[in-house]
Amino acid sequence: MKADPLRILDVAGCSSQMALPGSTRLDRWALTRIQRTVQSAPIRFMLWDGFELPPRAGRAVASIVFKNRPALLSWVWDPELNFGEAYTSGAVEVRGDLLTVLEAIYRALAGPKPRPWWLWQKSNDARAARENVHHHYDLGNEFYRLWLDREMVYTCAYFPTPDATLEDAQIAKMDLVCRKLQLKPGERVIEAGCGWGSLALFMAKHYGVTVRAFNISAEQIAYARNRAMEERLVDRVEFVEDDYRSVRSACDVFVSIGMLEHVGLPDYPTLGRVMDRSLTDHGRGLLHFIGRNQAAPLNPWIRKRIFPGAYAPTLREVFEHVLEPHALSVLDVENLRLHYAKTLECWRQRFDGSAHDVAAIFDDTFVRTWRLYLAGSEAAFTTGWMQLFQVLFARGSSNAIPWTRISG
Amino acid sequence: MKADPLRILDVAGCSSQMALPGSTRLDRWALTRIQRTVQSAPIRFMLWDGFELPPRAGRAVASIVFKNRPALLSWVWDPELNFGEAYTSGAVEVRGDLLTVLEAIYRALAGPKPRPWWLWQKSNDARAARENVHHHYDLGNEFYRLWLDREMVYTCAYFPTPDATLEDAQIAKMDLVCRKLQLKPGERVIEAGCGWGSLALFMAKHYGVTVRAFNISAEQIAYARNRAMEERLVDRVEFVEDDYRSVRSACDVFVSIGMLEHVGLPDYPTLGRVMDRSLTDHGRGLLHFIGRNQAAPLNPWIRKRIFPGAYAPTLREVFEHVLEPHALSVLDVENLRLHYAKTLECWRQRFDGSAHDVAAIFDDTFVRTWRLYLAGSEAAFTTGWMQLFQVLFARGSSNAIPWTRISG
Numbered sequence: 001m002k003a004d005p006l007r008i009l010d011v012a013g014c015s016s017q018m019a020l021p022g023s024t025r026l027d028r029w030a031l032t033r034i035q036r037t038v039q040s041a042p043i044r045f046m047l048w049d050g051f052e053l054p055p056r057a058g059r060a061v062a063s064i065v066f067k068n069r070p071a072l073l074s075w076v077w078d079p080e081l082n083f084g085e086a087y088t089s090g091a092v093e094v095r096g097d098l099l100t101v102l103e104a105i106y107r108a109l110a111g112p113k114p115r116p117w118w119l120w121q122k123s124n125d126a127r128a129a130r131e132n133v134h135h136h137y138d139l140g141n142e143f144y145r146l147w148l149d150r151e152m153v154y155t156c157a158y159f160p161t162p163d164a165t166l167e168d169a170q171i172a173k174m175d176l177v178c179r180k181l182q183l184k185p186g187e188r189v190i191e192a193g194c195g196w197g198s199l200a201l202f203m204a205k206h207y208g209v210t211v212r213a214f215n216i217s218a219e220q221i222a223y224a225r226n227r228a229m230e231e232r233l234v235d236r237v238e239f240v241e242d243d244y245r246s247v248r249s250a251c252d253v254f255v256s257i258g259m260l261e262h263v264g265l266p267d268y269p270t271l272g273r274v275m276d277r278s279l280t281d282h283g284r285g286l287l288h289f290i291g292r293n294q295a296a297p298l299n300p301w302i303r304k305r306i307f308p309g310a311y312a313p314t315l316r317e318v319f320e321h322v323l324e325p326h327a328l329s330v331l332d333v334e335n336l337r338l339h340y341a342k343t344l345e346c347w348r349q350r351f352d353g354s355a356h357d358v359a360a361i362f363d364d365t366f367v368r369t370w371r372l373y374l375a376g377s378e379a380a381f382t383t384g385w386m387q388l389f390q391v392l393f394a395r396g397s398s399n400a401i402p403w404t405r406i407s408g
Numbered sequence: 409m410k411a412d413p414l415r416i417l418d419v420a421g422c423s424s425q426m427a428l429p430g431s432t433r434l435d436r437w438a439l440t441r442i443q444r445t446v447q448s449a450p451i452r453f454m455l456w457d458g459f460e461l462p463p464r465a466g467r468a469v470a471s472i473v474f475k476n477r478p479a480l481l482s483w484v485w486d487p488e489l490n491f492g493e494a495y496t497s498g499a500v501e502v503r504g505d506l507l508t509v510l511e512a513i514y515r516a517l518a519g520p521k522p523r524p525w526w527l528w529q530k531s532n533d534a535r536a537a538r539e540n541v542h543h544h545y546d547l548g549n550e551f552y553r554l555w556l557d558r559e560m561v562y563t564c565a566y567f568p569t570p571d572a573t574l575e576d577a578q579i580a581k582m583d584l585v586c587r588k589l590q591l592k593p594g595e596r597v598i599e600a601g602c603g604w605g606s607l608a609l610f611m612a613k614h615y616g617v618t619v620r621a622f623n624i625s626a627e628q629i630a631y632a633r634n635r636a637m638e639e640r641l642v643d644r645v646e647f648v649e650d651d652y653r654s655v656r657s658a659c660d661v662f663v664s665i666g667m668l669e670h671v672g673l674p675d676y677p678t679l680g681r682v683m684d685r686s687l688t689d690h691g692r693g694l695l696h697f698i699g700r701n702q703a704a705p706l707n708p709w710i711r712k713r714i715f716p717g718a719y720a721p722t723l724r725e726v727f728e729h730v731l732e733p734h735a736l737s738v739l740d741v742e743n744l745r746l747h748y749a750k751t752l753e754c755w756r757q758r759f760d761g762s763a764h765d766v767a768a769i770f771d772d773t774f775v776r777t778w779r780l781y782l783a784g785s786e787a788a789f790t791t792g793w794m795q796l797f798q799v800l801f802a803r804g805s806s807n808a809i810p811w812t813r814i815s816g
Contacts, residue, residue, distance in 0.1 A: 107805070161811075162811060293732065293735045293804045294735050314732065315723070315727055315738055316728050319722065319723055320724050323701075324701065324722065324724060329701045329745075329792060329795060330741060330795075330797075331742075332741065332743065333738060334740055334813055335737065335738060335739045335740065338807065338809070382807070383805065384737060384804040384806070384807070387737060389738075397515070398792070399746065399790070401745075401746070403567075403569075403746065404568065404815060404816045405742055405816075406815060407814060407815040408812045
């Protein structure tokens with residue numbers, strides 16, 4: 001964990017219970033400055049002593065209340081990081097619907113500013129990757145079971161219709177991936193980043209393929225191996241606790257659902273080489289990942305508290321650094337942005353319904369952190385801030401490709 | 409037309425009828441060198457005096473015969489350009505099936521070498537664009553009528569099944585484009601590069617939209633306007649004889665089928681700006697273009713004889729220079745490579761069946777030039793050398809996008 005210069009502000013330490021002096025002209029100037037960054041958002045901004053700024057236009061849909069001066073100043077200093085820090089500590093309160101507020105903010109911002117941040121982002125080597133993954137995915141299977149679907153799929157689902165259930169939509173997503181890949185019995189599949197193993201088991205069970213599924217999360221691998229035993233699929237599905245860089249065996253199909261976000265741009269060429277050395281002459285693959293329309297770093301609060309080392313790329317970056325060097329041919333791209341918004345809505349509702357149980361495992365700050373992460377992610381997808389891409393590709397020279405594409 | 413340093417070789421001038429001296433050691437060395445560039449191709453190489461090199465492995469599927477020394481040396485000097493020059497002049501003869509030979513060569517080559525050619529490619533300004541387009545598309549509607557489909561669609565068709573007719577496949581392509589774009593009655597469509605007008609008329613007739621269709625080919629525009637009158641669609645379809653850079657009116661939909669190849673990389677940002685200033689807040693668009701898996705210039709013979717100023721981009725180049733600067737969101741990409749191979753097969757067969765009529769309009773060299781262009785293009789698509797991409801996109805902030813994608 002890096003040293004945080006803002007710790008001196010001690011945002012969390014100033015409880016709203018303490019008697020606070022009234023706001024000064026400087027405090028009100030700071031509030032105006034904060035409002036200006038999201039000036040078209042229909043949000044009321046308030047200070048601890050009741051001072052308020054109404055929205056510049058229209059009626060307020062919600063209020064954001066700063067409960068102390070350090071929280072206020074931390075937003076002036078670095079709003080991208082400290083929105084999250086101050087919200088989760090309780091030093092900022094949202095009065096109204098959190099999702100509505102986050103959507104209003106995303107809509108009001110002009111969009112992420114591209115900047116050459118990769119100049120300083122360090123590579124996720126195998127050790128860093130293990131630490132990053134451990135931070136998030138080893139929080140305990142019991143925790144994830146509280147709000148994920150029955151299959152424990154922690155990636156964007158595919159809702160054949162908007163009113164499908166999450167359970168059905170995760171099955172539909174796995175089947176969509178298998179059909180896009182035209183899996184045939186006996187084929188060898190490599191899965192890089194297999195989560196709790198649901199897709200690997202699904203492919204083996206319903207499409208008759210053999211799967212080597214890689215993951216560096218110890219908890220997830222243990223869970224997946226247990227499922228493979230219970231479902232008598234150990235002869236066709238091997239769960240390997242190892243990094244994607246260790247993939248060496250030949251395969252007909254390379255699939256990776258929700259791992260690219262954790263690879264990081266500096267290691268895309270490595271991923272491309274791994275795919276290239278594994279795929280047969282008629283090999284094909286599918287990458288499913290959170291992406292963007294314009295290159296930009298991930299929100300720093302998300303990187304600090306939720307996904308260390310993560311990055312959501314543009315299609316261009318994936319094509320340039322992963323596929324193009326090996327003449328892999330893009331057959332088909334589908335953007336499932338609204339499906340991820342829907343998936344996150346389901347997760348958030350289930351999470352909120354289990355908040356008491358989550359607080360019992362962790363604490364209230366954890367609940368607030370995850371609520372913000374889930375609502376913020378949902379808002380990012382509903383407002384077009386983030387995308388979800390499925391990219392189907394094949395060897396450039398292979399004509400063993402679908403004549404027409406499938407749809408859901 | 410640029411000065412050609414190889415004119416001094418006078419490839420065409422040396423008729424095979426002239427008495428030629430026997431081949432020398434130098435000639436045979438040159439032949440070996442040529443063979444080495446496509447060493448795995450099952451092709452026999454022969455000289456004018458009967459000397460031959462069998463394929464390095466396997467049985468020959470065809471023979472390439474050099475009928476004189478200048479043709480031979482021209483291939484050593486610049487095979488990419490002079491294959492076409494020598495073939496069309498008759499100084500090189502292909503004994504066997506032309507398509508088979510071209511496919512064997514494409515498969516044997518390692519792939520186009522990326523190089524920073526754009527440093528010297530000049531921009532296709534409005535005047536150059538007009539000359540380039542005139543060169544190809546104003547060859548006379550009668551000529552194109554001999555081998556295109558009934559609707560005069562000169563872009564990749566969509567074959568719902570491989571045995572569909574070209575006529576049906578061109579209708580299916582137009583309908584596929586309309587359904588991807590979710591056209592609704594009364595919407596305003598801009599079409600950039602409308603050919604003989606078939607898609608503009610189809611959209612107005614079957615989807616009830618109004619269309620402004622741009623094209624700088626005088627012959628095509630005249631033909632299209634005539635069709636609009638005959639089909640009583642002049643109130644809903646306006647054919648504008650002007651450059652895509654002149655598009656200024658607002659539109660719900662921007663569509664361009666087979667024009668991007670003629671825009672050229674230096675002008676992609678301009679095309680992006682034109683789309684951005686035209687599209688409404690809920691605007692969406694579709695680009696249909698010949699592309700590549702890896703960036704490379706178009707074959708120099710094709711640029712000299714067939715498509716001056718043309719360039720087939722990678723998806724990355726289109727995303728980087730056209731869509732990304734304006735936060736346009738990629739919804740859907742489909743690669744129709746095998747459909748273009750099939751389309752070209754249909755065109756080539758019809759062209760060969762009309763060769764006598766084509767020769768009567770032009771001459772035998774023209775017939776050989778176009779036969780090589782059509783067969784070479786077909787081989788480029790069957791071997792994976794070229795791709796055909798349809799890219800559907802929308803404003804990044806618009807949620808008026810399809811919930812699930814359609815397929816053919």
